[in-house]
Amino acid sequence: MRCLPRFARTRLLFNPGLLLVLALNLSPSSFASAYNAHPKLVVIVVIDQFRGDYLERYREQFGDGGFRLFLDHGAYFSDCNYNYANTHTAPGHATLVSGAYANGHGIVANALTGKFSPSHSATCVKFSYPMAWLDQEAFAAAHVKERDAETAVGEAMKQVGLRDYYTKTQLAEAAVPDTALGHKYLNSYSPEAGWYVIGVPQPYTIGSAKSTDHATPYTYDAHVPLAFYGLPFQPGTYRGQVEPVHLAATLASLLGINAPTHAVGRVLTEALAPPHYEENSGGSRK
Ligand SMILES: [Zn+2]
Numbered sequence: 001m002r003c004l005p006r007f008a009r010t011r012l013l014f015n016p017g018l019l020l021v022l023a024l025n026l027s028p029s030s031f032a033s034a035y036n037a038h039p040k041l042v043v044i045v046v047i048d049q050f051r052g053d054y055l056e057r058y059r060e061q062f063g064d065g066g067f068r069l070f071l072d073h074g075a076y077f078s079d080c081n082y083n084y085a086n087t088h089t090a091p092g093h094a095t096l097v098s099g100a101y102a103n104g105h106g107i108v109a110n111a112l113t114g115k116f117s118p119s120h121s122a123t124c125v126k127f128s129y130p131m132a133w134l135d136q137e138a139f140a141a142a143h144v145k146e147r148d149a150e151t152a153v154g155e156a157m158k159q160v161g162l163r164d165y166y167t168k169t170q171l172a173e174a175a176v177p178d179t180a181l182g183h184k185y186l187n188s189y190s191p192e193a194g195w196y197v198i199g200v201p202q203p204y205t206i207g208s209a210k211s212t213d214h215a216t217p218y219t220y221d222a223h224v225p226l227a228f229y230g231l232p233f234q235p236g237t238y239r240g241q242v243e244p245v246h247l248a249a250t251l252a253s254l255l256g257i258n259a260p261t262h263a264v265g266r267v268l269t270e271a272l273a274p275p276h277y278e279e280n281s282g283g284s285r286k
Contacts, residue, residue, distance in 0.1 A: 038256045046096065049088060052080065052223030074229035075271035082224065083245070084187035085199055085217035086131065092244070099263025100249025101187040113194040125153055130162060130199035130215055131209025134178055139195070146195050154162045164200035168193070181235045183232075184217045232275040244269065 002170060003242050055067060056078065062068045082092065084101045090110045098105040114126045114133025124135040132153050132206075139149040147169040154165035166176065171189035176182035188198060206213040214221045224244060232254050245265030252259040253267045 024137075029091065041254070043249065044096070046093060049212060051220065052225050052226065055225045055227070070227040070229050071237075073235050073236055074227050075233040075238060075268075076228075077226040077242050077268075077271070079239055080224050080226035080242045080244060081219065082222040083184060083243050085200075086188045087214050087216065087221045089214075092271040095244050096247055098173065098260045099245045099252075099265045101245065101264070102190045102259065103187050104262030104264060106190045106192045108188060108190040108193045108196065108198075112192070114196070126158075129213075130157075130201045132157060132197045132199065133193075134195035134197070136195040150195060152199050154199075157199045161202065161205075162199040163202045166198045166200070168196050169208075171198075181217060184222075184266070228271060229269075232273055233271050236271070238268075238271055240270070 055071060057075070059068075059071060062071070069086070082095070082101075084091065084095075086102075086109060087169075088110045089104075091107050093103040094107040095101055102108045109128065109131055111128065111133070114135065114176065116124065116126070116135040116138065124138040128268045134144065134149055134153060136149075139146070147167070150167035150169055152168055157165050166185045166188075168191075170191070171186060174186060176185055185198060185200075201216045203216070204216055207215065216222075226242065226244065226247075227235075243265060245263065246268050248264065249259045249264050249265040250268045252263070
């Protein structure tokens, strides 16, 4: 076998991002096995709004290198889907590095919670499509309980066109339908964000007429490309269902470290290459 490259590369792609991971081993003479040599540096690059079907849809238009490097020589997962509902940027990025969804990492939206000024108490609900934040102090001062306040706001959201809603109180009680969509909303729950309501958007709607967005549980937002390139991976196209939570577990395994405590993903063993051995090494791994 030829000398092993000095570095192993890994890459991932997402809708709330395209993710590029460079796993570098900077001292090639010191490692006994490229497979066992833990990367000393991992670089992750995420590009926003890269939809799951783009790689195959535009495959023939890509030149050498770049995306084709990963499609033709990397481990590409064609069916990677977020398993939560509010596919905003911040929860997605938190998922990549924590291996958890909002109910594990606590980040339910791009804002950590609604911010309300005491001098503007009339504005006690803020809408950030498809969520609403409630000023809990204002409602509590009016002796309105969280459950009632959130339900009233949710009903108002339906009046203005949202398909349905889940209140924070409801999610805390796991009171959702036992369906794939219901479980996506359960995974979107965080107890850390004050009082809030998560609206269920109508399919193919966005909150602003002026730009693109991603915030729904539907496949055009939840389906994201995932691809790796480098020595630890077995090149190929993998069409089984996977989730972005698998990234943290996979990288932790390759790095030889514990996965984050709340990580729920698994190691993508189907895409890992067998250990590398070097010829004339007397059986020692190289
Ligand atoms: Zn984004």
